[in-house]
Amino acid sequence: MFALAVPAVVAACLIHSPDLDREIGRRALPWLPPDLARQVVKHEREFGRGAKAAAAWPASYHLAGGQQGVERAIALQCDRLVAAIRSRQPFAEVVAGFGTLAHLSLDCNSPFVRARVTDAHTQAFGAYMRNAAPRIPLVFYGQQEGLVRGRAGAVAPYLTSRSLDASTLGALVREDLDRVGGPGSWPRLDDRSTSFGAASLVLNHAASDFANLASWVWHNAGGLVPPVRDGQGTILIWTAEPQPREKVPRWVRREGTTGETPSTRLGFRQDRP
Numbered sequence: 615m616f617a618l619a620v621p622a623v624v625a626a627c628l629i630h631s632p633d634l635d636r637e638i639g640r641r642a643l644p645w646l647p648p649d650l651a652r653q654v655v656k657h658e659r660e661f662g663r664g665a666k667a668a669a670a671w672p673a674s675y676h677l678a679g680g681q682q683g684v685e686r687a688i689a690l691q692c693d694r695l696v697a698a699i700r701s702r703q704p705f706a707e708v709v710a711g712f713g714t715l716a717h718l719s720l721d722c723n724s725p726f727v728r729a730r731v732t733d734a735h736t737q738a739f740g741a742y743m744r745n746a747a748p749r750i751p752l753v754f755y756g757q758q759e760g761l762v763r764g765r766a767g768a769v770a771p772y773l774t775s776r777s778l779d780a781s782t783l784g785a786l787v788r789e790d791l792d793r794v795g796g797p798g799s800w801p802r803l804d805d806r807s808t809s810f811g812a813a814s815l816v817l818n819h820a821a822s823d824f825a826n827l828a829s830w831v832w833h834n835a836g837g838l839v840p841p842v843r844d845g846q847g848t849i850l851i852w853t854a855e856p857q858p859r860e861k862v863p864r865w866v867r868r869e870g871t872t873g874e875t876p877s878t879r880l881g882f883r884q885d886r887p
């Protein structure tokens with residue numbers, strides 16, 4: 615079973631719980647290649663199973679750096695997925711493998727991905743993210759053309775920059791938790807807190823990374839990856855329940871209309887692509 619290629623041992627992910635991985639899959643639905651998004655919806659349980667399996671992988675796979683770090687685990691998982699799709703593995707198994715990839719994408723964006731020891735602050739932030747997730751808007755940070763259309767070897771350099779960005783949030787979250795009385799007081803954080811902003815960045819960057827990595831897999835396995843309109847250099851906000859987008863978007867078929875789902879997405883130009 616390729617999704618479980620690394621045997622589950624005693625260690626488990628202490629950065630976040632697997633139910634947040636489903637949230638990553640849910641948030642990514644509008645930005646995934648549509649054919650893949652429909653499979654993810656269809657095999658939702660398997661997606662959760664793959665995420666849970668990843669959570670049981672040894673501790674080093676959930677942390678940044680090294681031959682057994684999360685970036686390497688993601689690159690290997692992407693290669694495994696390409697091979698599985700090309701060799702026509704059942705889609706239930708393939709989607710389980712994408713659940714694993716979603717878990718690792720969230721780890722890679724954790725503010726604590728570079729901390730060697732999991733502590734009370736890490737666990738408090740994980741609990742807070744679960745609590746805050748329903749109130750966090752769905753934001754997509756854009757389709758990364760260089761990655762999505764890239765061949766083998768495109769994944770690793772992209773990921774190293776991601777986990778570096780994420781780790782800068784760690785000190786801010788610790789300070790914020792201490793401000794309200796320490797890790798045990800996380801329920802006192804409100805939606806104007808630094809931690810809410812951090813949780814929003816973490817979940818949405820993880821979902822954006824997952825959508826881009828999954829697109830790389832799909833493209834390299836021979837699948838169709840339609841461009842996301844304004845996907846470069848624009849932050850897109852999805853304002854409805856997330857769902858797979860159309861395979862041939864309406865803006866391609868009907869010239870002069872404003873887009874695929876004009877009422878569900880808003881675009882904002884980013885300062886930096």
Ligand SMILES: [Zn+2]
Binds near residue numbers: 721
């Ligand atoms: Zn993990």
